[in-house]
Amino acid sequence: MQERLVDANGIRLNILEAGKGPTVLLCHGFPETSYAWRHQISALAGAGFHAVAPDMRGYGKSSCPEAVDRYTLFHLVGDMVGLLDALGVDKSVIVGNDWGASVAWQAALLRPDRFTGVVAIGVPIMSQPPIPPTQIFPKTADALLYALYFQEPGVAEAEFERDVRLTLLKLLFAASGEAGSREDARTPNPFGMVSKRDGLLASLPVPEKLPDWIGAAELENLAGAFRRSGFSGGLNYYRNLDRNWALQSCLKGKPVDVPALYLMGERDTGLAIPGMGAIIADQTRLAPRLIDTMYLPGCGHWVPQERPDDVSAAIIGFARGL
Numbered sequence: 001m002q003e004r005l006v007d008a009n010g011i012r013l014n015i016l017e018a019g020k021g022p023t024v025l026l027c028h029g030f031p032e033t034s035y036a037w038r039h040q041i042s043a044l045a046g047a048g049f050h051a052v053a054p055d056m057r058g059y060g061k062s063s064c065p066e067a068v069d070r071y072t073l074f075h076l077v078g079d080m081v082g083l084l085d086a087l088g089v090d091k092s093v094i095v096g097n098d099w100g101a102s103v104a105w106q107a108a109l110l111r112p113d114r115f116t117g118v119v120a121i122g123v124p125i126m127s128q129p130p131i132p133p134t135q136i137f138p139k140t141a142d143a144l145l146y147a148l149y150f151q152e153p154g155v156a157e158a159e160f161e162r163d164v165r166l167t168l169l170k171l172l173f174a175a176s177g178e179a180g181s182r183e184d185a186r187t188p189n190p191f192g193m194v195s196k197r198d199g200l201l202a203s204l205p206v207p208e209k210l211p212d213w214i215g216a217a218e219l220e221n222l223a224g225a226f227r228r229s230g231f232s233g234g235l236n237y238y239r240n241l242d243r244n245w246a247l248q249s250c251l252k253g254k255p256v257d258v259p260a261l262y263l264m265g266e267r268d269t270g271l272a273i274p275g276m277g278a279i280i281a282d283q284t285r286l287a288p289r290l291i292d293t294m295y296l297p298g299c300g301h302w303v304p305q306e307r308p309d310d311v312s313a314a315i316i317g318f319a320r321g322l
Helices: 034-046 073-087 099-110 155-160 164-174 216-229 232-238 241-251 276-281 308-321
Strands: 002-008 011-018 023-027 050-054 092-097 115-121 143-145 193-195 260-265 290-296
Touching: 002 073, 011 034, 011 073, 023 034, 023 073, 023 099, 034 050, 034 216, 034 308, 050 073, 073 099, 073 241, 092 099, 092 308, 099 115, 099 241, 115 308, 155 164, 155 232, 164 216, 260 308, 290 308
Parallel strands: 023 050, 023 092, 092 115, 115 260, 260 290
Antiparallel strands: 002 011, 011 050, 143 193
């Protein structure tokens, strides 16, 4: 696995890559880096593919533009197209988890000539709501949905950057399958409602030991990346939800025309969102070439890290099928 900086779409992207053959582009989510795909990079390379995982815009060693409006989905898809251009690659399968899944869906929607298949993990393709997303999200006098908590620049950053390692440990554990079933009301959900007084982290437990799927060195690798970059870049993705809604109005109802595969952990935090099951079941309307929907038992939100072998096998099988 090699690491290098690549000029793409007017910024610099740090990438991890390995292998030769057809390209598979891997897009991470929040709060992760390209290192989240370490298992898949090795497996794909061994299976005869060229695996490429960038630190997405605003993360790790990649460029972190200061302006909030430089983090729309159109910028992020442009980064992936620019990365293919920089690598001299004509076509690629694109894979994404969490926010990376949103990028992957949009890349396949906008540029089917470049992205010949899409594997989305955790985030399904969804219809455009009738009003901007932040007007739909719940809030009360005392609490608000995490995405609303992320909207004001500097607020979440101050909380998260106070102790970066502890922040990541709490977020990773609480959204993992090891935290418990999402059907159990006692299971913590970092991507749920946030206390206006206490913030997001206060209610999340500190696990007695690290989750089985991440070691001390791997956690420190991630913490070092966020100490370097801060959290603003990743949080700016959320601050463009309404802007994305406005920009994407011209695409309303347009289906993804390439083959697709969807994976989700049975204990993913997203399943706690009312109506998510129906949205997942309805995906074939917007992704008519969806070949399968796979649920991984006992798995939480960090699917590529929690179930690396299952995810690698699914991606390899899908890519070979193309």
